[in-house]
Amino acid sequence: EIVMTQSPATLSVSPGERATLSCRASQSVSINLAWYQQKPGQAPRLLIYGASTRATGIPARFSGSGSGTEFTLTISSLQSEDFAVYYCQQYNNWHTFGGGTKVEIK
Amino acid sequence: EVQLVESGGGLVQPVRSLRLSCVVSGFTFDDYAMHWVRQAPGKGLEWVSGISWNSDNIGYADSVKGRFTISRDNAKNSLYLQMNSLRAEDTAFYYCVKDISSGGAYYFDYWGQGTLVTVSS
Numbered sequence: 001e002i003v004m005t006q007s008p009a010t011l012s013v014s015p016g017e018r019a020t021l022s023c024r025a026s027q028s029v030s031i032n033l034a035w036y037q038q039k040p041g042q043a044p045r046l047l048i049y050g051a052s053t054r055a056t057g058i059p060a061r062f063s064g065s066g067s068g069t070e071f072t073l074t075i076s077s078l079q080s081e082d083f084a085v086y087y088c089q090q091y092n093n094w095h096t097f098g099g100g101t102k103v104e105i106k
Numbered sequence: 107e108v109q110l111v112e113s114g115g116g117l118v119q120p121v122r123s124l125r126l127s128c129v130v131s132g133f134t135f136d137d138y139a140m141h142w143v144r145q146a147p148g149k150g151l152e153w154v155s156g157i158s159w160n161s162d163n164i165g166y167a168d169s170v171k172g173r174f175t176i177s178r179d180n181a182k183n184s185l186y187l188q189m190n191s192l193r194a195e196d197t198a199f200y201y202c203v204k205d206i207s208s209g210g211a212y213y214f215d216y217w218g219q220g221t222l223v224t225v226s227s
Contacts, residue, residue, distance in 0.1 A: 001167075035216075036151075038151075044151065044214075049206075066157060087151050089153075089214075091213055094156065095153035097151040097152060099150045100151070105202060
């Protein structure tokens with residue numbers, strides 16, 4: 001089973017600043033990596049798939065990069081609605097989620 | 107409008123069984139793989155199980171293998187999860203989730219609102 005590790009667990013950022021979230025796979029997942037955003041009381045929402053392709057309706061301030069075992073989600077200028085928990089997911093061998101990164105207001 | 111509506115959650119004693127159901131609408135159910143994903147209160151997401159459009163390809167997380175069984179009825183636009191030998195650590199919200207592919211090996215584009223399963227004596 002592929003293990004996905006996200007860091008940091010919590011990221012404190014001021015509105016308008018850049019946020020960089022990391023996700024590491026225990027073995028290569030190629031670019032079979034997605035990112036989701038989850039707000040309290042809501043189901044997760046797909047942000048990025050194929051490591052770097054934005055899902056429909058996702059603002060350009062969200063970008064993904066990486067391949068193999070190292071991936072990054074960058075939010076270029078944090079808006080108030082972006083404070084949430086973010087999960088990476090590998091789908092190279094069935095599915096595994098990372099433990100999540102909570103982006104909170106600094 | 108795509109809708110996924112879970113039901114069947116509730117309070118159940120350890121080692122007992124429970125069956126979850128998910129009825130979908132707004133898309134052609136038998137064109138897509140489906141999954142169950144769970145989330146313990148205040149914790150992260152855990153993929154539980156997935157099933158391809160024709161039930162030929164089924165997978166389980168190690169944590170539930172041998173205890174949970176996923177199935178689907180395409181005629182009823184329904185997905186199921188039979189959960190046996192339940193443990194306290196199975197306590198979670200269980201989400202019904204749609205894959206973007208038919209085989210089950212891609213990412214997820216629609217989620218239900220979840221049904222809560224509480225395992226406690």
